[in-house]
Amino acid sequence: MEIQTEASDFAQKPIVDLMQILRMRKNLLLSGLAVILLATTVSCAPLKTTQTGVPMSEDDLKRKRNEDIEDSVFSNVFSSSNGATQGGGIGVNSFLWRATLDTISFMPLITADAFGGVILTDWRASLDAPNERFKMNIYILGRQLRADGVRVSVFRQVLDNNVWRDANVPAETMTKVEDAILSRARQLRNVSLSQE
Numbered sequence: 001m002e003i004q005t006e007a008s009d010f011a012q013k014p015i016v017d018l019m020q021i022l023r024m025r026k027n028l029l030l031s032g033l034a035v036i037l038l039a040t041t042v043s044c045a046p047l048k049t050t051q052t053g054v055p056m057s058e059d060d061l062k063r064k065r066n067e068d069i070e071d072s073v074f075s076n077v078f079s080s081s082n083g084a085t086q087g088g089g090i091g092v093n094s095f096l097w098r099a100t101l102d103t104i105s106f107m108p109l110i111t112a113d114a115f116g117g118v119i120l121t122d123w124r125a126s127l128d129a130p131n132e133r134f135k136m137n138i139y140i141l142g143r144q145l146r147a148d149g150v151r152v153s154v155f156r157q158v159l160d161n162n163v164w165r166d167a168n169v170p171a172e173t174m175t176k177v178e179d180a181i182l183s184r185a186r187q188l189r190n191v192s193l194s195q196e
Helices: 002-043 058-076 094-103 171-195
Strands: 109-113 118-121 132-140 150-160 163-167
Touching: 094 132, 094 171, 132 171, 150 171
Parallel strands: none
Antiparallel strands: 109 118, 118 132, 132 150, 150 163
16 A cells, blocks of 8 residues: 555646646746836837827827927037036037038937947938928937048938839938038037137
């Protein structure tokens, strides 16, 4: 009998271990699902509304985002506590940075990273040519005000049968934007030097 008991205990022991493993896997799975659920609920942003409680349109959200970016960039980066212009708080040349934002102010901004020197715009179509739209990526490449300190990429799309299709952009377009930014940066530097 004792041999049978040992054999039956041995036969039931793997079943008990298997049950414990299944319970642990179930608990681990439930914990993982709880973490995922918590992460998704935390990352969901509330619907943005106006002061009257009406949901904001997409255009209003873009305009507000651009205002927030400009406010944070110009007030935090270019002004000290007494309002004097400075360039020490960013990772790229402050004249090129400010000149770039001034030059492309007509474009809706997606992001403006003053430390990395990256400005990305959203698509924009003009009222004169609603079947054509443009977007720009601008990279400020260093801390010196140099002719090769800014690089511009311009993208163009044309509306064809209600579908936006990529189109060529003349190379001189990018050069003209770069020249406009550099010209504005020189103006800003000259004004800064004359005030010292």
